[in-house]
Amino acid sequence: MSANGTDKKPPSPSPLRFSKFFQSNMRILVTGGAGFIGSHLVDKLMENEKNEVIVVDNYFTGTKDNLKKWIGHPRFELIRHDVTETLLVEVDRIYHLACPASPIFYKYNPVKTIKTNVIGTLNMLGLAKRVGARILLTSTSEVYGDPLEHPQNESYWGNVNPIGVRSCYDEGKRVAETLMFDYHRQHGIEIRIARIFNTYGPRMNIDDGRVVSNFIAQAIRNEPLTVQLPGTQTRSFCYVSDMVDGLIRLMEGENTGPINIGNPGEFTMLELAEAVKELINPEVKISMVENTPDDPRQRKPDITKAKELLGWEPKVKLRDGLPLMEEDFRQRLGSPSKN
Ligand SMILES: NC(=O)c1ccc[n+]([C@@H]2O[C@H](COP(=O)([O-])OP(=O)(O)OC[C@H]3O[C@@H](n4cnc5c(N)ncnc54)[C@H](O)[C@@H]3O)[C@@H](O)[C@H]2O)c1
Numbered sequence: 247m248s249a250n251g252t253d254k255k256p257p258s259p260s261p262l263r264f265s266k267f268f269q270s271n272m273r274i275l276v277t278g279g280a281g282f283i284g285s286h287l288v289d290k291l292m293e294n295e296k297n298e299v300i301v302v303d304n305y306f307t308g309t310k311d312n313l314k315k316w317i318g319h320p321r322f323e324l325i326r327h328d329v330t331e332t333l334l335v336e337v338d339r340i341y342h343l344a345c346p347a348s349p350i351f352y353k354y355n356p357v358k359t360i361k362t363n364v365i366g367t368l369n370m371l372g373l374a375k376r377v378g379a380r381i382l383l384t385s386t387s388e389v390y391g392d393p394l395e396h397p398q399n400e401s402y403w404g405n406v407n408p409i410g411v412r413s414c415y416d417e418g419k420r421v422a423e424t425l426m427f428d429y430h431r432q433h434g435i436e437i438r439i440a441r442i443f444n445t446y447g448p449r450m451n452i453d454d455g456r457v458v459s460n461f462i463a464q465a466i467r468n469e470p471l472t473v474q475l476p477g478t479q480t481r482s483f484c485y486v487s488d489m490v491d492g493l494i495r496l497m498e499g500e501n502t503g504p505i506n507i508g509n510p511g512e513f514t515m516l517e518l519a520e521a522v523k524e525l526i527n528p529e530v531k532i533s534m535v536e537n538t539p540d541d542p543r544q545r546k547p548d549i550t551k552a553k554e555l556l557g558w559e560p561k562v563k564l565r566d567g568l569p570l571m572e573e574d575f576r577q578r579l580g581s582p583s584k585n
């Protein structure tokens with residue numbers, strides 16, 4: 247009788263492990279990898295020849311176009327899959343990004359947004375447990391809701407409306423964080439939680455609805471920049487290359503988080519509109535429009551933890567990042583470059 251109480255021998259590792267063909271590559275799953283941040287993360291991970299990357303995405307807000315340079319690459323696989331269904335793949339790392347991020351998309355089918363955050367995260371944690379992978383969740387500054395502390399540090403518990411139109415996303419992410427810590431405490435899963443603050447850059451959906459992509463598309467089309475009232479609400483915008491750098495440092499570091507990853511440079515929406523006007527189209531008009539319910543009035547990360555624990559801080563200032571996004575938007579909008 248064997249130690250596990252049966253006559254059966256425990257399963258032995260695949261013979262490939264001991265063969266001369268074995269490669270000690272890191273196999274990395276990126277859920278939501280066809281989206282904005284996910285596809286930039288994939289680009290960075292693929293630069294390392296020791297990495298194999300598997301993307302799963304249901305293409306709700308992402309597109310294969312974002313990954314076209316990797317399709318057919320021997321270290322890359324793309325799977326159409328919805329994370330609310332179970333998934334079996336042998337991986338060492340899981341970057342769990344799958345979730346619509348723009349308010350217009352996450353409010354479009356709120357029940358599905360909750361399922362993605364709760365069932366999707368449960369499924370990815372189940373996978374991490376089964377294969378012994380380390381898992382990183384891309385949580386959000388929205389867990390702080392309409393914050394009463396400013397700037398927000400990770401010990402702040404937030405001010406979130408549990409029954410509002412944004413709750414499917416912000417409460418969904420809060421439950422996802424809870425699940426991460428419960429799997430960590432109960433099953434010893436290695437977890438990492440990033441609280442991402444507003445991120446912008448090339449490949450954002452043109453009609454994404456988020457403020458930076460809206461203003462840049464409007465400026466290029468010479469349509470009024472729609473500043474939602476009162477215009478004095480603030481956000482802090484992080485360029486996507488800085489974000490990807492922070493996520494990889496968090497994954498490969500020793501701290502579970504949660505850790506804020508964002509750029510502390512804080513702007514009112516009117517200031518953002520003025521910057522886009524100046525940098526992209528000085529002729530464009532600014533128009534004040536109605537806001538949506540529960541819009542947070544202020545948001546700015548305290549990034550002390552990221553600096554100390556990850557040695558990370560953002561490098562790209564807003565005024566340098568906006569022009570980096572313009573050319574990509576001009577190409578996709580078929581609007582000739584200024585140069
Ligand atoms: N961009 C930001 O400012 C920001 C801020 C905070 C947190 N985040 C988080 O970062 C992650 C990526 O955000 P993004 O800006 O790249 O958004 P995005 O919408 O461009 O990407 C999300 C991706 O997830 C996919 N997806 C959605 N639901 C899915 C499901 N059920 N199954 C499989 N795939 C699914 C989408 O098709 C898309 O490719 C999200 O988890 C988001 O909550 C983003």
Ligand SMILES: O=c1ccn([C@@H]2O[C@H](COP(=O)(O)OP(=O)(O)O[C@H]3OC[C@@H](O)[C@H](O)[C@H]3O)[C@@H](O)[C@H]2O)c(=O)[nH]1
Binds near residue numbers: 349442461
């Ligand atoms: O056209 C617009 C769009 C938005 N806005 C304003 O710009 C601010 C930012 O709005 P966005 O829709 O870009 O993003 P929000 O900050 O509300 O939410 C974001 O927060 C962090 C992430 O989790 C998500 O990417 C997203 O939910 C809001 O105050 C909004 O009222 C405008 O003034 N004009």
